[in-house]
Amino acid sequence: MEHALRIVDKIKSLRETRFSGLRPPTEFFDYQRISKPADVNTATSRISYNTRYFSGNYGLIVSMLAVYAIITNYHLLIAITFLVGGFALINRFAPDATQLGEHTVTQKHLYLGLFVIGIPLVWFADPFGTVFWIIGASAVLILVHASIMEPGVESEYASIDGETV
Template identity: 40%
Template sequence: MLRSRVGTIRPVHEFLDFKRVSKPKNMNDVQKRVAYNLAYFSANYLIVFAMLLVYSLLKNWLLLFVLVFVSASLYGINYLKGADLNLGFVRLTTSQLYVGLLVVALPLGFLASPFSTILWLLGAACVTIIGHAAIMDKPIESAFSEEAV
């Protein structure tokens, strides 16, 4: 699936073609443009979403730390393959490690404000992607292919 998606990435000069930028005539024109451009530039819009995701994580260092911490902790617990963790002075079972991770990660996760980050990401992506799709006119070639009977 990833190969087919990468194959549909449009070149930057086509994605940012300022000659095709125009104000839509009415809401019907907006709907047609958005429907066409969402399908045509779908791989490019996925890249825009990924760039906004990286930006939002770099702006929220605590959330990035919590995600890396939880991922590394889960990897470490799974690396034990069900065996107990023996630190010499204490022996911890897998379930104790999971509970300990939950006790540490849950408050940190709430402090990192993931919900506001997710809402910002969705809002920024929708405004950027739908805004681009609405102002980009269809190429001339597609207009001729639609009128052919």
């Protein structure tokens, strides 16, 4: 029960910190603010501003792409499930050493067996390709969106540090 409360608290703190910066979809997908940048300097300034302004939305995009990549890579999904499930099962059902005939099996032995089987499974699942796909797809989506989205009116006031008009 205490473990579940810690998870709920973690989710609440994540929502307050990370998702508090989310901009509404109507603002993120405002097609009236889309335009081709005039030059590289304009694109660079837009990317600089929009990556800060829409950072919560971009973080959500990266998270969704990561979930998609893991779900569609069945080998990686099986390997991660095997390792996480193995850790959970060992911690729950084998906290103490067990005597099997003449041999004593400890948690250390069980973890070693889990790694001997799990690491080749993960290696076979090509996690590096998945990570590079997530990085590439995220970079393309974020850079394209940030460069074609004109900053809003609030960007004009972003450089003013509390000065009154």
